[in-house]
Every structure is written in C-alpha cells, then in structure tokens.
Amino acid sequence: MSNNSTCIRPSMISSMALPISYTFLCIVGLFGNSLSQWVFLTKIAKKTSTHIYLAHLVTANLLVCSAMPFMGIYFLKGFQWQYHSVQCRVINFLGTLCMHISMFVSLLILSWIAVSRYATLMKKDSVQEITSCYEKIFYGHLLKKFRQPNFARKLCVYIWGVVLGIIIPIVIYYSVVEATEGEEGLCYNQQMELGATFSQIAGLIGTTFIGFSFLVVLTSYYSFVSHLKKIRTCTSIMEKDLTYSSVKRHLLVIQILLIVCFLPYSIFKPIFYVLHQRKDCQQLNYLIETKNILTCLASARSSTDPIIFLLLDKTFKKTIYNLFTKSNSPHIQPYD
Template sequence: MSNNSTCIQPSMTSSIALPIIYIFLCITGLFGNSLSQWVFLTKIGKKTSTHIYLVHLVTANLLVCSAMPFMGIYFLKGFQWEYRSTQCRVVNFLGTLSMHVSMFVSLLILSWIAISRYATLVKTDSLPETTSCYEKIFYGRLLKKFRQPNFAKKLCIYIWGVVLGIIIPVIIYYSAVEATEGEEILCYNRKMELGAMISQIAGLIGTAFIGFSFLVVLTSYYSFASYLRKIRTCTSIVEKDLTYSSVRKHLLVIQILLLVCFLPYSIFKPIFYVLQQNNNCKQLNYLIEIKNILTCLASARSSTDPIIFLLLDKTFKKTLYNLFTKSDTTDIRPYG
C-alpha cells in the first residue's frame, strides 16, 4: 500500500455523517426542486426574465442534488474500493465533478437573478432629473437587457455552454493523464481529495467564480439601497414601498445564502491548496475533513432554494396552496 493510501484516513465524520447528510439533502432537494420546477414550468402564465433565471437555477439545483448520492457512497465505501475501479470512476465524475459544475452554474444564475431584480425596479423613467448621463445609460441600456426574457434565455444557455466548454477538456485530461498516474491503490486517497495540478487550477477558477458571484450580489444590493435613498429624496414612493422592500429582502437573502454557504468554502479552498503541501499526515487529514464539510455546506444551498421560494415569495406560496386545495390558478408571476 502506498504512503498516500496509509496517510489519508477517513474519520467517522467522513464515513458516516457525510453520507447521511448527503442522502437527506438529496431527498429533500429533489422533492422541493422538482415541485418548484413543475410550478414554474406549468403554473406560471407570463414568462418573465426572472422566471427564466429561476427555471435554470432549479435545473442546476436538481443536478447538484442528483450528484449527492454518489458523494455519499464515495465517503461510505471509497476507502474499500480500488482506485482504478469502475465504482471509483463513476463517483468521481457523476459525484464530485457534476456537483461542482452545477454549483458554479447555480451561483452565476443567482448573480443574474440579483441583477434582474435590481433592474426590474430601477428604470430610466423613474430616475430623478439629477441623475447623470452615465447612470441613465447604465440603467437604460445595460440593466434593461436583464429584464428581457430573450436575453435571459441566451445568457443562461451561454453560462451552461461556457462552463461545459471549460470542464469537458478537464475531464478528458483527467481521464487520459491524471487518473493513470501515481501508485494509489484505494479510491479514497490523496489525489482524489487534493487533485493534481490541472484539477487544482480548475478548482481555483471555480473559487474565483464564487467570489465574483458574491461581489455581484453585494453590489446589486447596495446599489439598490443607494438608488432607493436617492429616489426617496426626490419623490414619494409610498405605494411602491412594499415592492421595494420585497426586492431588497430577496437580494439580502441571496447575499446571506452566499455568505453562509459559499464564502467559507471559497476562502478555505486557496488556503487548503497552500497548506496541503505539508507532508504532515495528521494536519492533512484535518484539512481534508474541513474541505469536505465546507463542500457539503456549499451544496446544501441547492436543497434550500424551495424553502426560500416558499418563505419569501407570496405568489409561489399561493400557487402551492391552490394546488393542494385543488384550486385553479392562472397567470402567476414569480418573485413579485
């Protein structure tokens, strides 16, 4: 047995707790997101840009949840499988890789939802006369596109295309080169947990996407708050206060989700790659343990979206209520 195989040892958290958590998140996530997707596709009349983003977000969530059982099986049985076995390859591609790709797509779509919600209310015809020409161009041309359903469709397709275009070469390279190198015997080993050079670079790029998404949501929230202060000094918006408050709440919740679920993961990942170069087995096992827990936390966001829809969106809640009470609903609009 190689030194890497004997050095990396799964703990009780990895081999028992993580499989249970992943299975629970998978069951709740698949049920909630499938129900959400059915509502968005069949029970919503007018197709808005926000609706398009939500459909693709739920699709990404479903892919993340579908990969969770493979992750659970890997942590449960990975230390018993051979490294080059079919089971090990399957859980690596359908578990780790699929889940991370889908998480990155959902993050980007969350960013577009935040911009879309901001753009829906910030319009050039409601801007005060003191607004600069630059701001009018920004609000009237750039943000206007995020309110257009056709632009939303193209943007989401572009996201999927770019991510798959980046990840497919990584898969091919890993299968042809990285997976055939080394003397690892067991599936749960240092290479699987740390990745080789190309895999680590791809991981850092994905981490950069997380930081970008958080920055976009943060900017959208504070830009909206700044806009709201500006327009309140110029006009009365009493009738729209509830709408503005709802949008601000949605942006804040997206921001909190990214802060709680993804920020710890994105901060720790670069630190992990630096510290893992140490050959101290005890420290390496602790680092891997923390990484796996934070990855699980990041993936949990995909299972919580239906709960967020239910708590924050009155029309989504009303739709579900009407479904369970066998009432007919027509022309339901998501997110206000």
C-alpha cells in the same frame, strides 16, 4: 498500498455523517426542486425574467442532487474500493462533473437574479430622473435587458454553454490523465482529494470566480441601498414601499446564501492548497475533512432553494398554496 493511502484515513464524519447528509439532502432536494420545476414550467402562465432564471437555477439544483448519491457512496465505500476500480472511476467522474457544473451555473444565475432584481427597482422610478449619458446607457439599456424574458432565456443558455465548455474538458483531463498517473492503493486517497497541479490551478480559478459572483451580488445590494437613500431624500415613496422591500429582501437573501454556503468554501480552498504541502498526516486529514464538510455545505444550498422560493416569490407561493388546497383558480399573474 501506498503511503498516501495509509496516511489518508476517513473519520466517522466522512464515512458516516457525510453519506447520511448527502442522502437526506438528495431526497429533500429532488422532491422540492422537482415540484418547483413543475410549477415554473407548467403552472405559471406568463413567465417573467425572474421565473426563467429560477427555472434554470432549479435545473442546476437537480443536477447537484443527482450527484449527491455518488458523493455519499464515495465517502461510504471509497476506503474499501481500489483506486483504479471501475466504481471509483465512475463515482469520481460523475460526482465531480455534476457537482462543479451545477455549482458554477448556480453562482452565475444567482448573480444575474441579483442584477435583475436591481433592474426591477430602476424600472419603477429612476429612469425618468437620469441625466448623464452613462446612466442612460446603463440604467436605460443594459439593466433593462435583464428584465426581458427573451434575454433571460438566451443568457441562461450561454451560461450553460460556457460552464459546460470549461468544466467538461477539465474533468476529462483529470480523469484520463491526472487520475491515471497516481500509484494510490485505495479510492479514498490524497490524489483523489487534492488533485494534481492542473486541477489545483483550476480550483483556485474557480474560487476566484466565487468571489466575483459574491462581488456582483454585494454591488447590486449596496447600489440598491444607496439609490433608495437618494430617492427618499427627494420624493415620497410610501406607495412603492412593497416593491422596494421585495427587491431588498431578494438581494439580501441571495447575499446571505453566498455568505453562508459558498464563502467559507471559497476562503478555505486557497488555505487548503497551501497547508496540504506539509508532510503531516494528522493535519492533512483535518484539512480534507474540513474541505469535504464545506463542500457538503455548498451543496446543501441546492436542496434548500425551494424553501427560499416560497419565502421570496409571491407567484410561486400562491401557486403552491392553490395546489395543496386543491384550488381550481386560473393561472396566477406573475409578480416581478
């Protein structure tokens, strides 16, 4: 057994709490997201761009939930398996692949949902007030596309294609090249938890991408607030308050999701890569424990999304209400 294997030892948090957490999140997430996907695909007759974005977000959520059993088994049994065993390699490959693909697809879709909701505001009242050529191009053409269902479908397909094209080669390289170079004795070890140089570089790039997604949502939210203040000074918007409140609520919730679930993970990741180089086993264990907890927190967002849909999407909420009250009413018209 190598020194790294003896240095890295899971605590009760890793070996018990994380498997239990992933199991609970998996059960809740699979049920909620499967129900959500069924509603989006079969119960909403006329789908808006928002519903298309949400359907693809649910697909990414289901992918995360499918990876959760692998993650739970890894934390439960990883300290008992040999590093080069089939179980260790399969769990590592499938868990890492599903988790990272779904994470980055979710971030992109959340960003475009934020842009789409901002575009909904611009549709309502501002295009006719636009004067400059730049504003006409941005508000009248670019933002308009994000509200078009066909554009939303194409954009989501491109998102999946780009993420799959980037993540799959990285995970394959890690599994085939980096993972085989280690001399570790057990599956749960420093090599597995830290990755080699190439994986760490890819992780830092991914962290930068999380920051970019957060910046898109933040920009959409504060552009909305700024525009709202501007139009309130020149016109009465009392009859449109419901629309504005809906858009503002959507953007704010997406912003909170990124702050609570993804921002701690993205802030800690660079710190983790810097501090782990010190030859201190106790500190390294603390760093790894923190990383794994924050990764679980980021994954938890996928299981809680159906609750967010109920709070934010009026069409989804009415459809679920009709299903559980056994209503025979026809398809509900979308609310965008």
